[in-house]
Amino acid sequence: MLSLILAESSLELVPKEIQNHNSVISHSKKLGKKPSEIILDNSWHFGAMKGILNEIKRGRPDLVHFSLLEATSIPLYYEKKISIYVHTINDKVIFIGDDVRLPKSYHRFIGLIEKLFSEKVVQSEGKNLLEIKDMTFNQLLQEIKPKRIIGLSVQGIPSTCENIVKKLTDDSCIVIGGFPKGHFSNEIKKRFEYTVNVGLTSLEAHVVISRILYEYEKTIFM
Amino acid sequence: MLSLILAESSLELVPKEIQNHNSVISHSKKLGKKPSEIILDNSWHFGAMKGILNEIKRGRPDLVHFSLLEATSIPLYYEKKISIYVHTINDKVIFIGDDVRLPKSYHRFIGLIEKLFSEKVVQSEGKNLLEIKDMTFNQLLQEIKPKRIIGLSVQGIPSTCENIVKKLTDDSCIVIGGFPKGHFSNEIKKRFEYTVNVGLTSLEAHVVISRILYEYEKTIFM
Numbered sequence: 285m286l287s288l289i290l291a292e293s294s295l296e297l298v299p300k301e302i303q304n305h306n307s308v309i310s311h312s313k314k315l316g317k318k319p320s321e322i323i324l325d326n327s328w329h330f331g332a333m334k335g336i337l338n339e340i341k342r343g344r345p346d347l348v349h350f351s352l353l354e355a356t357s358i359p360l361y362y363e364k365k366i367s368i369y370v371h372t373i374n375d376k377v378i379f380i381g382d383d384v385r386l387p388k389s390y391h392r393f394i395g396l397i398e399k400l401f402s403e404k405v406v407q408s409e410g411k412n413l414l415e416i417k418d419m420t421f422n423q424l425l426q427e428i429k430p431k432r433i434i435g436l437s438v439q440g441i442p443s444t445c446e447n448i449v450k451k452l453t454d455d456s457c458i459v460i461g462g463f464p465k466g467h468f469s470n471e472i473k474k475r476f477e478y479t480v481n482v483g484l485t486s487l488e489a490h491v492v493i494s495r496i497l498y499e500y501e502k503t504i505f506m
Numbered sequence: 507m508l509s510l511i512l513a514e515s516s517l518e519l520v521p522k523e524i525q526n527h528n529s530v531i532s533h534s535k536k537l538g539k540k541p542s543e544i545i546l547d548n549s550w551h552f553g554a555m556k557g558i559l560n561e562i563k564r565g566r567p568d569l570v571h572f573s574l575l576e577a578t579s580i581p582l583y584y585e586k587k588i589s590i591y592v593h594t595i596n597d598k599v600i601f602i603g604d605d606v607r608l609p610k611s612y613h614r615f616i617g618l619i620e621k622l623f624s625e626k627v628v629q630s631e632g633k634n635l636l637e638i639k640d641m642t643f644n645q646l647l648q649e650i651k652p653k654r655i656i657g658l659s660v661q662g663i664p665s666t667c668e669n670i671v672k673k674l675t676d677d678s679c680i681v682i683g684g685f686p687k688g689h690f691s692n693e694i695k696k697r698f699e700y701t702v703n704v705g706l707t708s709l710e711a712h713v714v715i716s717r718i719l720y721e722y723e724k725t726i727f728m
Binding site: 314325327344346347350353354357358359362388389390391392483485487488490491494495498 | 575579581612613705
C-alpha cells in the first residue's frame with residue numbers, strides 16, 4: 285500500500301521549559317487543562333515560544349490538521365489504498381487508522397490530539413482510530429519497509445505531480461514536511477531515494493498532498 | 507478571469523432568535539463579544555441551533571475556511587487568474603481581494619470574519635482585502651457576468667475534473683456549495699448551464715475545489 289509520512293510535524297504538547305509562561309498558563313486555564321496537557325500553538329503561545337529550539341518549525345498544529353484532512357477526505361483513503369503517518373518533531377509517530385473521520389472543527393481536532401497524547405490510543409468500537417508511539421523517522425521506515433522513498437522539498441529536483449506519480453508503486457512512501465518553514469533535517473533527507481519539488485513557487489504541504497494523492501488516485505481508479 | 511463562487515455558504519452571525527440561548531451566551535462571554543457579534547458555529551452552538559430554518563446547511567464556518575484556503579494557497583490565485591466570492595446562506599457576498607493571505611489559524615480566521623461582518627470591509631495599505639455586501643446570488647452573477655456557469659453537485663452529470671476543465675474558458679464561473687449537507691436551492695440551481703458531479707463518491711467542497719483548480723491551473727501554466 286502507498287504510504288504517506290508527514291515528517292517532523294509541528295505537533296507537540298507545550299514543552300516543560302515554557303509551561304510557566306503567562307500566555308501558556310492563561311490559555312490552559314481557559315481550556316480547563318494543565319499547561320502540560322495542551323498542544324503547542326503559536327497563535328496562542330507566540331510569546332512563550334520566542335527563542336525555543338527549532339522555533340520556526342514548531343507550534344503549527346493547524347498545518348497538520350489541514351494536511352490530514354486532505355489525505356483522509358478522498359476516495360484513495362476511503363478505499364484503503366493509503367496508509368498515513370504523522371512523525372512529529374519530537375520523534376513520536378501517530379498511526380492513523382484506515383477508517384477515521386477526523387474532526388473538521390479545529391478545536392475538536394486539538395481536543396482529540398490532546399486526548400491521544402494523554403491516553404496514547406483513541407479507539408472506537410474496539411478499533412484503533414489513532415495511536416501514538418515514541419518512534420524516530422528511521423524506526424517508522426523500518427516498520428513500513430517501503431521499496432521507494434520520495435521526499436517532497438523545495439530543495440529537490442523540479443518535477444510535476446504527474447511525473448512523481450509515475451515513480452510510485454504501491455509499496456512506495458511519500459514524505460512531506462509537516463512544518464511551516466525550514467527544511468528537513470539531514471537524518472530524514474538522507475533516506476530519500478528521490479527528492480522532488482513540485483510547483484514553480486513553494487507550495488504548502490496541504491496543497492502538495494492534495495495534488496499528489498489526486499494524481500495517484502487517477503492511476504488507480506480511472 | 508475564471509470565477510469561483512462558494513454558494514449558500516454556511517457563514518453568518520448568530521441569528522437573533524438564538525442569541526439568548528445558554529450555549530451562545532457562554533461562548534460569547536468567553537470571547538468577550540456580544541452574541542450578535544459572533545459567527546454561528548455548530549461545534550459551539552449545537553444546542554441553540556436545533557430546529558432553526560435550514561439547520562443542516564448552517565453553522566459550519568470551518569468548511570468555508572478550508573475551501574477558501576484551498577483556493578487562495580495556489581499559483582492560480584497568486585498569479586491573479588481567479589476571482590473568488592463567498593455567497594452566504596443569508597444573501598451576503600464576500601469579495602476576496604486578489605492578494606489575500608487568509609489566516610490558517612481557525613480562531614484568527616473567525617476573528618477576521620467577525621470584523622468583516624461588523625465593519626463591512628477589511629483593508630490593508632488602502633487596499634480591500636475583504637468586503638461584504640448584501641447581495642443575492644443572482645445579483646452577484648449580474649456583476650460578474652460570466653459567459654458560462656458550471657455548478658458542482660452530486661445531482662449533476664458524472665464527470666471528471668479534467669473534463670470539466672475542458673468546458674472552462676477564462677470568463678466561466680464555477681459554483682460550489684459552501685454548506686455541509688443538502689443541495690443548492692432552486693434559485694441557484696436554475697442558473698447553471700451545466701451541473702456536474704465529480705467523483706464516484708460524494709466529495710467535500712474543499713476537495714472538489716482543490717482538484718478542479720489544479721486541473722485548470724495545468725491548462726494555464728503547463
